[in-house]
Amino acid sequence: ADFAVWQRGWLQGEQLAAALGWWQEQLRGVPQVLDLPADRPRPATEALRGRHHPVHFDAALTGGLRELSRREQSTRFMLAAALAASLFHRLSGQDRLIVGTLNANRNRIELEPLFGFFLTQLPLAIDLTGDPPFRELLGRVRAVALGAYAHQDLPFGKLVEVMQPERTLGRMPLVQALVQLFDLQAAAVPDPGLSLRLDPVETYDGNTRYDAMFALFEGADTIHGYLEANAEIFDGTTGARMVHLFLAHAAAVAADPTLRLSALPAFPDALRHQVLHEWNDTGDAPSPPSVVEELTSRAARTPRALAWQGDGWSLTYAELAERSHRLAAVLRGLGAGPEVLIGLFLERTAELPVALLGILRTGAAYLPLDTTHPPERRAFVLEDAGAALVLTQERLRSQLPPEIPVLCLDSGAEEIQPIEPIRPIRPIDPATRAYVMYTSGSTGRPKGV
Known part of the structure; x- marks a missing residue:
């Protein structure tokens, strides 16, 4: 107080x-x-x-x-x-x-x-x-x-x-x-004059x-x-x-x-040590599966599940895997492989996913071509990109330059025969290109990226 x-x-x-x-x-x-x-x-x-x-x-x-x-x-x-x-x-x-x-x-x-x-x-x-x-x-x-x-x-x-x-x-x-x-x-x-002993007590x-x-x-x-x-x-x-x-x-x-x-x-x-060595030990990290490997795995797990549907067309995962594999075999015979560019000039039918996955199975890259673009633009894009081949449909063939090799997926079906047995997927090098997209370009001239 x-x-x-x-x-x-x-x-x-x-x-x-x-x-x-x-x-x-x-x-x-x-x-x-x-x-x-x-x-x-x-x-x-x-x-x-x-x-x-x-x-x-x-x-x-x-x-x-x-x-x-x-x-x-x-x-x-x-x-x-x-x-x-x-x-x-x-x-x-x-x-x-x-x-x-x-x-x-x-x-x-x-x-x-x-x-x-x-x-x-x-x-x-x-x-x-x-x-x-x-x-x-x-x-x-x-x-x-x-x-x-x-x-x-x-x-x-x-x-x-x-x-x-x-x-x-x-x-x-x-x-x-x-x-x-x-x-x-x-x-x-403690005070020496007192008979006391002080012991700490933790609380x-x-x-x-x-x-x-x-x-x-x-x-x-x-x-x-x-x-x-x-x-x-x-x-x-x-x-x-x-x-x-x-x-x-x-x-x-x-x-x-x-x-x-x-x-x-x-x-x-x-x-x-944990941050620099344990958490940063990426030497043995597995590579993520490619889209082709994912598709093959899904086809093995659920072969009858619906993979694509539209305009009266439908494909199960098993059908998509089989058709894209057969197409890939044909494309390899035509020279398709890593760094080879193959054009896609297709309408949105079941042939489109088959063609895209068939190209990727070979390790080649795809070049999408818009069916609404003028012929002059398509011709420039094909020449500028150096496409080796174009996958298309018979009704669209006349809209492509006559000098470009084509494979019509509807009329050329006899070239794509069943292959038994289906061979294992060839590993795809992730360092190679998967596609080339053409933009309008800042100057109005299409540019591939």
């Missing part, structure tokens, strides 16, 4: 204005939302379900990080906050972001012996612009943290009240990510109020703890990847603190 009375009396007039002014200047222009990529949409209402993911720095890594913080004259908390900021920067792409921390708020000697809850939350506005080396980022975090400690008397609720950030039930105002580092060695030493109610919170505990030789992630928007595997990437960043900067943020690992080692 005495502390509350003192705080209300202190937070008035110029004192309050100065404290608010400092924090407002620190947060000016900094996004008030940390937009971490989520696995699912954020609930419209507040949901507290969380999930813990263990974090462990072994003795070698802990020693390297302690040496780094000593050289850079920074506390281990400042180093942990800088590592968290580099992680959130990599995940969100934000160059300026807020990382929060909880502060004991016992910055006066009179408060040390008092029982009570004096905890306050400090939003650290961290600037990562310019792709700085990690040691420079650590210096920036150090300066921000020291300034925040010097202005910790302003209650976080008062700052939120004045700044009035956009509020949603599913997201905490200003601070959505938090970092904490606790000194287990200091906490484990977790399964809830979280932040999207991501790193709680780290520093022991004699190692640092351990957990990432508490919002289970409403993050899968368990996503939280685990965050931890692995956090540890990868820590190992990288412990080895070389001059690395720029862009040079820090984008993936943990295991995930990097």
